[in-house]
Amino acid sequence: MRQKLISIFLILVFFSSFQSANVIGAEVKSKAVVFDFEIIDSSGEGEHPEHQQRIALVTNLLKELLIETNSFEIVSWEPVENLIESRYPLHRCNGCETSIASQIGADYAFLGRINKVSTLILAVAITVTDTHRNVPVRAVRVGIRGDTDEAWSRGVRYIVKNKLNLEALEKPAGQ
Numbered sequence: 001m002r003q004k005l006i007s008i009f010l011i012l013v014f015f016s017s018f019q020s021a022n023v024i025g026a027e028v029k030s031k032a033v034v035f036d037f038e039i040i041d042s043s044g045e046g047e048h049p050e051h052q053q054r055i056a057l058v059t060n061l062l063k064e065l066l067i068e069t070n071s072f073e074i075v076s077w078e079p080v081e082n083l084i085e086s087r088y089p090l091h092r093c094n095g096c097e098t099s100i101a102s103q104i105g106a107d108y109a110f111l112g113r114i115n116k117v118s119t120l121i122l123a124v125a126i127t128v129t130d131t132h133r134n135v136p137v138r139a140v141r142v143g144i145r146g147d148t149d150e151a152w153s154r155g156v157r158y159i160v161k162n163k164l165n166l167e168a169l170e171k172p173a174g175q
Helices: 003-024 050-068 078-087 096-103 149-163
Strands: 029-035 036-041 072-074 108-116 121-130 136-144
Touching: 029 050, 036 050, 050 072, 050 108, 050 149, 072 078, 078 096, 096 121, 121 149, 136 149
Parallel strands: 029 072, 029 108, 036 108
Antiparallel strands: 108 121, 121 136
16 A cells, blocks of 8 residues: 555656646746837828738737747737727827736737838837836837838838847746
8 A cells, every 4th residue: 555655656746747847947928918000190291091001010010020039928909909099099198008008917018100201201119118117118219211011011120130129128027
């Protein structure tokens, strides 16, 4: 009987060591919400229908690039869509994106903007806010030339690759 108990104990210890090794080796990803890019158009040229398609393009591109870093789990903002619509545009809501992101369990809020001065002169800007500390941890901007899918996408890629320094972001409290 004693030998059976020892055998069972050793089996349990053996399997629990595998389980704890998996937990220890698993890296916890930060949760991030990527709000739709917003356009700030001071060009006086009026709205262009292709801008909504470009906004979707660069928003999805930013999500894909964040996933590729293997540091973020993207959280959907659909549960708070009505709240977002009531506060739109988020870049003018005095930091409300942080509390919205917190409500859906995100550690970081990514808010992108396209600043259009003219058809030729634009800028892509991305702000990253730590929702636990309620402070922006990154605010970067890059000038682009041309109001095209390619120019907007190139701006987002450049920022993620060269400006955001995502690897240096601290893990939020509790991780």
